Amino acid sequence: MPLLQIAEPGQSPQPHQRRLAVGIDLGTTNSLVAAVRSGLAEPLADSAGQVILPSAVRYRDGRVDVGQAARDAASSDPFNTVISVKRLMGRGLADIKQLGEQLPYRFVEGESHMPFIETVQGAKSPVEVSADILRSLRQRAEGVLGGELVGAVITVPAYFDDAQRQATKDAARLAGLSVLRLLNEPTAAAVAYGLDQRAEGVVAIYDLGGGTFDISILRLTAGVFEVLATGGDSALGGDDFDHAIAGWIVEQAGLSADLDPGTQRRLLEAACAAKEALSQADDVPLSHGDWKGRLSRSHFDSLIEPLLARSLKACRRAVRDAGVEFEDIGAVVMVGGSTRVPRVREAVGELFGRPPMTDIDPDQVVAIGAAIQADTLAGNRRGGEELLLLDVNPLSLGLETMGGLMEKVIPRNTTIPVARAQDFTTYKDGQTAMMIHVLQGERELVRDCRSLARFELRGIPPMVAGAAKIRVTFQVDADGLLGVSARELGSGVEASIQVKPSYGLTDGEIARMLQDSFRHAGDDKAARALRELQVDAQRLLESVEAALEVDGARLLSREERAAIDEHMQALRALLDGDDGSAIERQTKRLTQVTDAFAARRMDASVKAALAGRRLNELEE
Amino acid sequence: MGKPCHFALFDLQPAFRLDLDQLAARYRERVRDVHPDRFADAPQAEQRRALEQAAQLNDAYQTLKSAPRRALYLLALQGGELPLETTVQDPDFLLQQMQWREELEELQDQADLEGVAVFKRRLKDAQGEVETRFAACWDLPGQRDEAERLVRRLQFLDKLSQEVRQLEERLDD
Numbered sequence: 001m002p003l004l005q006i007a008e009p010g011q012s013p014q015p016h017q018r019r020l021a022v023g024i025d026l027g028t029t030n031s032l033v034a035a036v037r038s039g040l041a042e043p044l045a046d047s048a049g050q051v052i053l054p055s056a057v058r059y060r061d062g063r064v065d066v067g068q069a070a071r072d073a074a075s076s077d078p079f080n081t082v083i084s085v086k087r088l089m090g091r092g093l094a095d096i097k098q099l100g101e102q103l104p105y106r107f108v109e110g111e112s113h114m115p116f117i118e119t120v121q122g123a124k125s126p127v128e129v130s131a132d133i134l135r136s137l138r139q140r141a142e143g144v145l146g147g148e149l150v151g152a153v154i155t156v157p158a159y160f161d162d163a164q165r166q167a168t169k170d171a172a173r174l175a176g177l178s179v180l181r182l183l184n185e186p187t188a189a190a191v192a193y194g195l196d197q198r199a200e201g202v203v204a205i206y207d208l209g210g211g212t213f214d215i216s217i218l219r220l221t222a223g224v225f226e227v228l229a230t231g232g233d234s235a236l237g238g239d240d241f242d243h244a245i246a247g248w249i250v251e252q253a254g255l256s257a258d259l260d261p262g263t264q265r266r267l268l269e270a271a272c273a274a275k276e277a278l279s280q281a282d283d284v285p286l287s288h289g290d291w292k293g294r295l296s297r298s299h300f301d302s303l304i305e306p307l308l309a310r311s312l313k314a315c316r317r318a319v320r321d322a323g324v325e326f327e328d329i330g331a332v333v334m335v336g337g338s339t340r341v342p343r344v345r346e347a348v349g350e351l352f353g354r355p356p357m358t359d360i361d362p363d364q365v366v367a368i369g370a371a372i373q374a375d376t377l378a379g380n381r382r383g384g385e386e387l388l389l390l391d392v393n394p395l396s397l398g399l400e401t402m403g404g405l406m407e408k409v410i411p412r413n414t415t416i417p418v419a420r421a422q423d424f425t426t427y428k429d430g431q432t433a434m435m436i437h438v439l440q441g442e443r444e445l446v447r448d449c450r451s452l453a454r455f456e457l458r459g460i461p462p463m464v465a466g467a468a469k470i471r472v473t474f475q476v477d478a479d480g481l482l483g484v485s486a487r488e489l490g491s492g493v494e495a496s497i498q499v500k501p502s503y504g505l506t507d508g509e510i511a512r513m514l515q516d517s518f519r520h521a522g523d524d525k526a527a528r529a530l531r532e533l534q535v536d537a538q539r540l541l542e543s544v545e546a547a548l549e550v551d552g553a554r555l556l557s558r559e560e561r562a563a564i565d566e567h568m569q570a571l572r573a574l575l576d577g578d579d580g581s582a583i584e585r586q587t588k589r590l591t592q593v594t595d596a597f598a599a600r601r602m603d604a605s606v607k608a609a610l611a612g613r614r615l616n617e618l619e620e
Numbered sequence: 621m622g623k624p625c626h627f628a629l630f631d632l633q634p635a636f637r638l639d640l641d642q643l644a645a646r647y648r649e650r651v652r653d654v655h656p657d658r659f660a661d662a663p664q665a666e667q668r669r670a671l672e673q674a675a676q677l678n679d680a681y682q683t684l685k686s687a688p689r690r691a692l693y694l695l696a697l698q699g700g701e702l703p704l705e706t707t708v709q710d711p712d713f714l715l716q717q718m719q720w721r722e723e724l725e726e727l728q729d730q731a732d733l734e735g736v737a738v739f740k741r742r743l744k745d746a747q748g749e750v751e752t753r754f755a756a757c758w759d760l761p762g763q764r765d766e767a768e769r770l771v772r773r774l775q776f777l778d779k780l781s782q783e784v785r786q787l788e789e790r791l792d793d
Contacts, residue, residue, distance in 0.1 A: 150661070180660050224648045313792055320785055377660040388652055414682065417656060419675040477671055478656040 019150045021180060021378035022141045023188070023370025026130060026154055026168065028086040028237060029210030029337065031055045032364060033137040034371035035145060036380070041192070041371040043364050044144045047534055047576075052363065053140075056083045057132045059119035066136040075265040079106060080119045084239060085133075087211045088115065088126035089171075090163035127167050131174035138177055143531030151178040153374040155366050157212040158184035159232040159394050161440055162452055162482055169479070180377040182479040185209075186216035187227060187389050188369030189335040192360055194220050194387075202228070202328050204319070206348050206356065207335035207366075208311060211237040215315045217322035217329070226390045229321035229413045231314045236307060238275070238338030244303040245271035245295065253291035275300070279340050301343040308347050315351060321413050332356040337363050390415050393476050397452075400437035402427070404446045409474045412442065419475040423489075426470070430462040434470055436486050436495075457486040459493040530580045537571055537587045544568060544594055547601060555600045567593050626680035626693060634697060636690065636755045647681045687747070688774040691754055695771060699764060710769050717776060724783065731791050740784055747777045 022035045022044070030052045034043045043051040050068070058070035058081040065073070074081045082105070088096060093107060093115045106118040116123035134154075141149060154177075156168050165182055172179045186205035193203070200220055207214040214232040218225055246267040250257060259267070270286060274295055277284045283296045319326060332348060334356045339345060349355050360368065376387055393416050398408040401424075409422050426434065434457045441449030460468050469489040476482050485496030544564065552561060567590040574583045627634045630646040652658070654673040659666050683689045720743075727735045754770040757763040 181657065221644075221648060224652070226648075316792055317789060320788065377657060379661070388648075388655055388657065390651065390655075415678045417671050417675045418678050419672070420679070475671070475675065478674075 018380050019378040020141075020145045020147050021151050021153070021374035021380070022137075022145075022149060023153045023183075023367050023372070023374045024134065024137055024155065024177075025185070025188075025367035025370060026086065026134065026156075026171075027055055027209055027366075028084050028212065028239065029055055030363060031133050031137060032367035033141045034364070034367040035141060036371050036375040037145075041368045041375070043367055044141055046140050047143075047531070053133065053137060054083075055085065055133055056081060057085070057129050058082075059121040059124065061120055064121070064132055066132055075262050075269065078261040078265055080121075082117060082119075082124070082129045084211055085126050085129040087235070087239075089130060090161065090165070090167035091115070091126070127171045128174065130168070130171035134171055134175035134177055138175055139531060143535050146532065146535060149177065150378050151180040151374070153181050153183050153188075153370045153377065154179055155183050155185045155188050155370050157207075157209070157232065157234060158186050158214045158216055158227075158230040158391075159212065159234045160480075161234075161395060161450060162480070163450075164234070165480055169481075179479075180374055183370055183373055183389070184214070184216065184227070184230065184391055184394075184480075185366045186214050186230065186335065187218065187225060187391060188366045188373065189333055190216070190218050190220065190225055190369065191372050191387060191389070192365045192369035193331075193333050193357065194225060201330035202322075202324055204315070204329050204332045204352060205335060206311075206315065206332060206339065207232075208338040208344060209237050209336040210239050210338070211235070213237060213311050213314065215311070215318045217318050217324065224388045224390065226415070227392045227413075228324065229318045230392055230394050231318040231321065232394075233310060233314055236310055238336070238341075240307050241275050241304050241338065241341070242268050242271040244307065245274055245300065248295070248303055249286060249288055249291075249293075252293050253288050255288075275341070279342060297342070304341070304343065308344065312347060312351055315348075326352060329354075333365075334358050335362050335365050391478070391480065392416060393418070393480055395440050395450075396442055397474055397476070397482060398439050398449075399424075399472060400439060400446045406439050406441065406444060406446050406449050409472070410476065414476075416476045416480060417478050419473060421471050421473040424470045424472060425466045426460065426463065426468045427465050429465050431465065431468070432460045432462055433458045434460065434486070436472060436484065438474075438482070438484050452482065453484070455484075455486075455495060457488065457493065457495040459491070460488045461491050461493075463490075526580075530578055530583075533580050533583045533587070534575055537575060537583050540587055540590060541568060541571060544590065547594075547597070551597075551601050551604070555604065556597060560597070563593050564590075564597070625697065626683055629677060629680050630684070634694060636687075636694060636751075636758055638684065638690070640685065643681070643684055647677070651677055651681075686778075687751055688771070688778045691751075691758065691771045691774055694758055695764075695767060698759070710772070713769075713773055713776075720780060724780070724787065728787055728790070733788075733791055736784065736788060736791070740781070743777060743781055743784065747774070747781075750774055750777065 020035070022033050023041075025032045025034075032043050032052060034041055045051050046053070053067045054071040056067065056070035056074060058065040058073050058077060060080065070081055071083065074083055093109055096107070096115055107115045108118055108123050109115065114125055114127075116125050117129070138149065138152075152172065154168060154172055156165055160168070168182060169179055186207050189205050189207065190203060200222075203218050203220060205214070205216045205218065207216075212232065212234050213236040214230065216230040217228045219228055220226075246264075249255075249267060249271065250259075267288065270288065274284045274286055278295070278297045278300050281297070283294055286293050286295055319329070329352060332352045332354060334345065334348070339348075339356075339358070339362050345356055345358070373387065373389065375381055381387075392413045393410060394412060396408045396412045397410045398406050399422070401407045407422070410418055410420050424434070435454065436457060437446070437454045438452045439446060439449040440452050443449055457470065460470070470486055471489055472484065472486045474482060474484055483496065485494065487494045545568075548561075548564070556564070567586070571583070571586045571590050574586055577583075625634065629650065630643060632638070632643070632646070651674060654670055654677060656667060656670045656674055659670040662670075683693050723739065727739060750770055750773050754767060754774065757770070758767045
């Protein structure tokens with residue numbers, strides 16, 4: 001096969017060894033994997049040529065379906081098919097009830113407070129479900145790129161809190177991926193646009209995905225992307241548009257609000273289809289059972305107006321936080337499938353006083369940016385083209401103080417990494433221990449903030465109240481993850497904690513899941529081997545086709561041509577199947593029958609090359 | 621101070637009047653070399669050092685970028701940290717503070733967004749004026765009391781402008 005790929009003189013056909021790294025957009029509705037190949041970042045397609053992997057996982061007896069097949073089964077098998085799992089990441093059962101929607105799953109509580117979903121394959125945590133999606137993307141990438149990955153950049157909504165970030169990292173670990181960096185989605189989008197356009201100045205990224213909304217204000221200067229402010233709503237997205245339409249259908253059709261899971265799913269699917277159609281049409285027909293009706297775009301616009309207003313409010317707040325004026329913002333970038341809704345584009349355009357940018361596919365832009373950053377972090381970029389991303393922490397971090405108040409130690413929108421210390425003292429004579437309660441949020445009262453961790457500093461030497469000096473240090477790393485340590489300065493007594501989110505996994509749960517994933521490792525390996533054979537075969541077919549087009553008529557007899565065509569056809573027929581050894585055998589045969597052709601092409605090209613040069617050049 | 625001076629990190633002389641664009645440019649230069657992303661697959665010890673250095677650089681940059689924090693830092697460099705709580709001997713300013721707060725409450729009661737905008741401009745002018753006075757006296761011997769008084773005014777004005785922002789957010793609801 002290599003013989004057929006003829007390189008121009010002075011150009012090596014094999015670029016220098018690159019370290020394989022990918023960017024993954026692990027989305028609520030859809031997920032993608034992208035990589036930089038030949039200097040260009042692009043999404044990687046599966047064997048059917050599909051770039052988008054629906055974020056749906058169906059657990060069946062003895063197998064797991066990920067992607068479209070699972071999404072298609074969502075209504076017929078709602079209990080075992082998990083969609084929009086991203087909304088459950090890092091959440092407790094109580095939070096999920098607060099999401100205010102009816103989820104069709106049967107939840108059980110795990111060792112920690114993390115919710116598990118009961119399926120035919122047993123209880124599955126949101127982390128495991130996400131890991132199944134990531135594993136599928138990893139296998140795709142390794143097949144297409146032809147080797148093991150050194151790591152991945154995985155994107156998360158900027159507004160994800162510590163628990164949600166940690167859950168995402170856990171999922172990657174379960175999927176066998178090494179995380180080079182968790183990257184905020186809007187920042188990734190800015191990278192994709194920034195590289196493309198070599199822009200400088202202040203940019204707003206409006207990212208309305210399936211389940212989350214993010215707004216970020218960034219300044220781009222000389223290859224440095226500085227996030228000035230970020231905000232959003234981790235429970236607002238295009239899914240809510242679907243729910244709004246579904247609610248309207250329920251009302252119009254006079255259905256009772258208490259619907260079985262299958263009906264709910266069908267309603268939501270119909271709603272989603274209507275939403276998508278309304279991006280083009282002014283008016284769509286809808287039906288459910290005996291009920292038939294029409295939804296106009298203007299009525300749809302009014303249904304989503306309250307949701308849109310929430311996103312615009314977050315935009316105004318982010319602009320204020322960034323310390324800039326609307327006039328300073330030179331461009332507004334749209335990210336996420338939900339920004340295809342015309343009313344969304346219009347409202348954002350009105351707020352920022354300029355039409356938003358939509359050049360890069362809003363579904364792919366995040367994965368593309370992540371791939372560029374992964375390429376940088378894997379060390380494939382050097383010198384001037386290297387990018388630096390300076391992110392901020394999205395929410396304030398602090399401690400509980402007397403009276404149930406939250407004392408902020410690191411305010412929101414502080415550039416990370418960051419370390420900050422605050423001194424406290426004892427309030428009772430002879431006090432030897434101090435409780436440290438770590439919180440995240442913007443509210444004054446502890447009960448309105450999210451509790452991240454509690455730990456105790458013990459062994460403080462007994463002193464009078466106020467004499468001990470306890471320094472609590474918060475450190476946030478470049479992934480936005482927090483570590484807290486406390487130290488009594490007089491005695492040097494110390495305690496620290498890498499913040500374990502309250503709704504994270506316990507070590508026992510992680511151990512069990514890792515075991516499970518080892519059990520599936522055999523299947524994974526076989527699947528990867530098959531995928532690699534398919535990719536090799538596909539590459540061979542493409543290069544033979546290309547060679548035939550150029551030189552087939554000139555260098556081959558009719559019989560030779562027929563033999564090659566026949567073997568190509570046989571290989572194509574095998575490609576979609578899962579018989580690896582047959583694919584391997586046929587690939588070899590095709591290589592054999594094209595050997596003579598390849599040799600003739602080589603001769604011809606050497607002659608052509610020699611003919612184009614002067615003699616003295618050859619002698620040197 | 622055990623740590624290197626914030627100004628020295630950016631090759632700058634301690635001063636209140638700073639070219640913020642130059643500071644930002646130097647920050648971007650320095651942070652390129654120490655950011656943890658440059659050490660994504662370096663040994664753990666190097667990663668930890670990068671994290672510490674980047675955190676320190678970020679802290680220095682945030683301190684110098686903000687006028688009240690820069691002023692406070694300069695005084696700490698010169699003559700030790702300011703006591704956290706002290707009785708403020710600044711009756712004129714106390715009176716003005718009260719007036720400002722009353723005005724702000726009134727603006728809130730009337731949900732007067734235009735009035736808030738005017739208030740913000742006045743606040744900005746007042747900040748500029750105090751900054752000019754501070755710049756002229758902070759490094760003069762015998763002016764320490766005056767410099768401390770001005771820093772506290774700057775801190776108050778900064779807090780007030782945060783409150784104005786919170787008010788804007790509430791009125792936006």
